[in-house]
Amino acid sequence: MKNEGVYSRPQMVVANIGGLITGMNNDFNDLRGMKVTRRQVEVKYLDAVNFPNGNPDADPSIEAVSFYVVEAMSEETADQVQYELSTPIDADKAVIPGRTILADVCQWQYRGDGCMYAGGPVANDKDEPTSDPKADRCSHRLSGCRLRFPRPNPLPISCFPGSSKVG
Incomplete structure (x- = not known):
């Protein structure tokens, strides 16, 4: 567009x-x-x-x-x-977008402002399960967010899944 x-x-x-x-x-x-x-x-x-x-x-x-x-x-x-x-x-005099629109990359800082995840360790940055707090990292992908917020919970993710290319 x-x-x-x-x-x-x-x-x-x-x-x-x-x-x-x-x-x-x-x-x-x-x-x-x-x-x-x-x-x-x-x-x-x-x-x-x-x-x-x-x-x-x-x-x-x-x-x-x-x-x-x-x-x-x-x-x-x-x-x-x-x-x-x-x-x-x-x-x-606003410019749109005010930030980059990415389909599957979350721009929030893990456990920081916007992320809202405050639970225990879940997965590493490759979305592999872990219970080690030192290995707990977010992949900054939709899949990483869904591991921390299982259905039917809404995702507080800072990406735009509907913006991916079709076809």
């Missing part, structure tokens, strides 16, 4: 009744960095009160939610103010 280019930058227009938004812009740096949540509900799911004959399909909980951050104020008049929005990822 390849993603190049910039994210969309939607515009948001707000009524500037009585200069309220102008005052907020002056006090809060044109609202830069403020979070905006957009909730979209399809017409067919709107409450029954919005239709003369009711709406048997009404379910306003079926919604599409988008999150944005105010990037800049692009226009201000006595009647309205327009802002340019960006996605939180774009606004943070």
Whole structure:
């Protein structure tokens, strides 16, 4: 998968009744960095009160939610103010992935932060059983984690098994 280019930058227009938004812009740096949540509900799911004959399909909980951050104020008049929005990822200048995605290599330190294993010795770094605490090592593979967290326990592993190549 390849993603190049910039994210969309939607515009948001707000009524500037009585200069309220102008005052907020002056006090809060044109609202830069403020979070905006957009909730979209399809017409067919709107409450029954919005239709003369009711709406048997009404379910306003079926919604599409988008999150944005105010990037800049692009226009201000006595009647309205327009802002340019960006996605939180774009606004943070985040780079994805934040770490390397490996299908079968755990990046946690054995018995350290993230690993959460605190039991007795289980296996060496080749997943061979051992009861010797000095030989107890993790292979940093899915198999090594499963030895320490048998089914049905969830694996606290720091790898991405679904990212392996297919075929």
